[in-house]
Amino acid sequence: MGWDRRAWMTLAPASGLIGVLAGAFAAHGVSDPVARSWLETGARYELIHALATAACAAFVNAGGRRARLAPGLFLAGTVLFSGSLYAMAFGAPRWLGAVTPLGGLLFIAGWAVLIAAGLQVERGERPVLPRAGGGVTVKTPEPPKEPL
Numbered sequence: 001m002g003w004d005r006r007a008w009m010t011l012a013p014a015s016g017l018i019g020v021l022a023g024a025f026a027a028h029g030v031s032d033p034v035a036r037s038w039l040e041t042g043a044r045y046e047l048i049h050a051l052a053t054a055a056c057a058a059f060v061n062a063g064g065r066r067a068r069l070a071p072g073l074f075l076a077g078t079v080l081f082s083g084s085l086y087a088m089a090f091g092a093p094r095w096l097g098a099v100t101p102l103g104g105l106l107f108i109a110g111w112a113v114l115i116a117a118g119l120q121v122e123r124g125e126r127p128v129l130p131r132a133g134g135g136v137t138v139k140t141p142e143p144p145k146e147p148l
Contacts, residue, residue: 005057008071012053015078019046022086035089042082042089049074049107056114064117070110077106 019042026039053074059067081103084096 005060005068008053008075009057011075012050012071015046015053015075016050019043019050019082022046022082026089030089038085038089042085045107046078046082049078049110052110052114056117059114059117059121062121064114064120066113066120067117070113070117073106073110073113077103077110079103080106 022039023043026036026043030036030039053071056067056070056074059070080099084092084099084103088094088096
């Protein structure tokens, strides 16, 4: 599977599934409060960024081509941020917590990329995507101006 829209549109719900499982395990399967906290935090950030990864398709469809970079940043951030928290909750050494902020930096970079993608979207235009892929931008008509 190459790194294309299909890949990240498959990985986004897979990440969401893992986030739900981690959250459920935190709520029902862990008695240690520190481990529970790590699982809850990891699940929260994973779920948010799974949705953000899926939302990148809307940016791309609206003409924000830079949004194609954000899914990789969000998913790599999830592996580092949530993955390190999950690993520590399951007994990995605490020094692994030094990796967690690197995932946070990737999350921040992904959001910055989406800001840039939003600035690419032109007002009054909407993309029309043919079935075979690609995109054609069609100008939408301006609403009639009312006389003052």
